[in-house]
Every structure is written in C-alpha cells, then in structure tokens.
Amino acid sequence: MNHALFVTAAYVVSALALLGLGAWILLDQRARQKEMADLEAAGVKRRSERKARRDAAS
Amino acid sequence: MSDAATQPTRLADLANPTRFLDLSGKVLPWLGAIALIVTAIGLAMGFAAPEDYQQGSTVRIMYIHVPFAWISMMCYMVMAVAALGTLVWKHPLADVSLKAAAPIGAVFTALALATGSIWGRPMWGTWWVWDGRLTSVFVLFLMYLGLIALTRALDDPARSARAAAIVTLVGVINIPIIKFSVEWWNTLHQPASVMRLDGPTIHSSLLWPLLISALGFSLLFFTFHIMAMRAEIWRRRVSVMRRMMAKRADRDAAA
Secondary structure (H helix, E strand, O other): OOHHHHHHHHHHHHHHHHHHHHHHHHHHHHHHHHHHHHHHHOOOOOHHHHHHHHHHHO | OOHHHHOOOHHHHHHOHHHHHHHHHHHHHHHHHHHHHHHHHHHHHHHHOOOEOOOEHHHHHHHHHHHHHHHHHHHHHHHHHHHHHHHHHOOOOHHHHHHHHHHHHHHHHHHHHHHHHHHHHHHHOOOOOOOHHHHHHHHHHHHHHHHHHHHOOOOOHHHHHHHHHHHHHHHOOHHHHHHHHHHHOOOOOOOOOOOOOOOOOOOHHHHHHHHHHHHHHHHHHHHHHHHHHHHHHHHHHHHHHHHHHHHHHHHHHHO
16 A cells, blocks of 8 residues: 555644644634733723732822 | 842742743744744654655654654643642642643644554554553543543632642553553554663664654644643633622622
8 A cells, every 4th residue: 555645644634633723722812812801891900900000009 | 028039039930920921922932933943844854864664654654653652741741740830839820731731732642643543554554452552642642631621620720720630640650651561561562762771773864853853843832832821821810800890790789
C-alpha cells in the first residue's frame, strides 16, 4: 500500500485537531471578554476595581 | 512596612491574576509566533531528512507522533505541579492552570494515539494492540477526560479545585508506568530511543528534526495553555460579577 497516504493522513488529522483546539480557545476568550464588557457596561465593578477607584479618589 | 514586603518577588507577582493577564498578554504573541516558526523549521527539516531504511517515508509520522506523546506526559506533569500549587501553596492561579490544561492534554494524547495508530497500520500491520504502552497511554487519555468532567462539574471552582488536585496527583502514578511500559512488558512498541541513559540511538539526521519539532510543539502547548488560562480567569471574573449583580438586584428589590 502507498505509505504517502498514511503520512498525509497523520499530518492532516493533527493539523485539523490543533487548529480546532486553537480556534476553540480563541472563541472562548472572545466570548468571555464580551461578557465582561457587557457586565461592565451594565455598571458592575469587581471589588478590586472599586477599591482601586476609592484609593485613587482619596 | 519593610522594603521586602512592599517589593514582592516576580513569582509572587504572577500569583496576582491581574498581573498574570498583563504579562501573558505581552508575551503571548511572541510565544505563539516563535512556536509556529520553530515547529515549521522542525517539520521542514524532517521532510528534508533521508527516509528511514526500514520505515521508509512513514518515519515522517514520527516527527509529530513522538512530540505529541512527550507533550501528553509533560502536560500531565504541569497539571500535577498545579495540583501541588492548589493543595500546598493555595496559589490562586494553580486551579486555573490545571483546569485549562486538561482539554489541551486530552487533544495531544488523542493525537499521539491517532498518529501512532496510523503509523502502526503500515509498519506493524495493525491499527491497535492492547499492550502495555498503548493501553497506559489510553488510560492517560481517559484520565484527562475524567479531569475535564471533574473540573467542570461544580459551579464553584473553589470546591472542585481540591478534588481535581487530589485526583490529578493520584494519577501521576501512570506517568512512570507509560515511560517504563516498553521495558516491563512484551510489546510491539519500540523501547526508548531518545531519552535513555546511554544517549539516543537515532542517527543525528533524524534526531535533530525530531528535537526541533518537539521544541516547537512544546512552545505551542504553552501558548495554548496560557491562552486557555486567560479565558478561564475571565470566566471566573464574569461569574463573580454576575453574582454581585444578582446581590445588588436583591438589595434593590428589598429596599
């Protein structure tokens, strides 16, 4: 049987899996950042941010 | 306050998730670019190298199979260190690191098994055998799946962190079993040919492409891991902010 086929299959499977993994992580990052931006737009602040603002004001 | 207390060490700086986000944001583009370049160089060298006298062109599968197999174990050790970070030092990023690494480890382990299987068909004449090496790596894959489920089972990460850390540490026993499986049991899989006390037994024309590919894929692993850690930190921040918003809504309703 032709070995080139096996070599190609191994590389294609690996490339697809790693590209998929990278894309999944990127999309996860995007979605979480959007959620944070939405919450911040709604006026929700994390405790540390409120403290930083108080410290800066005083 | 003394100077020592006001000037935290660099490692302690990284314990602060905000600092981690700042620093990793600066490092990531470089790390990712270097990972891709090194991997490309390694694989290009692999294709330029002569074919193996027994394996023929299928030796080229080794330039991805072997790095994937190494990384599948390295990822588990990264998670084991993170588990210690959770249990011993209560490091705030340790559980983030463990949870973020598990799916990446699962993908690299699945790829090690898949590429090994694709190589095994023409070279051994079979896709799969239930021998020591293949079975122990398959068990590693199952452990990654279990840890993915465990780290995502509870809404409160503080509660799942301890359980996941303990399970991870118990599972470390599998790593030496994988490493020495080819010596302890009869197997189709070849014994170690790079990481051995008397030095590698691979000719340098094939060894260098392998080592450079392995370095490239390792850098790629750390790029993915840091990216996933950032996403996880943001996920936890969002859930804290949502809880605060719900509390505020409760207060407003009561007033």
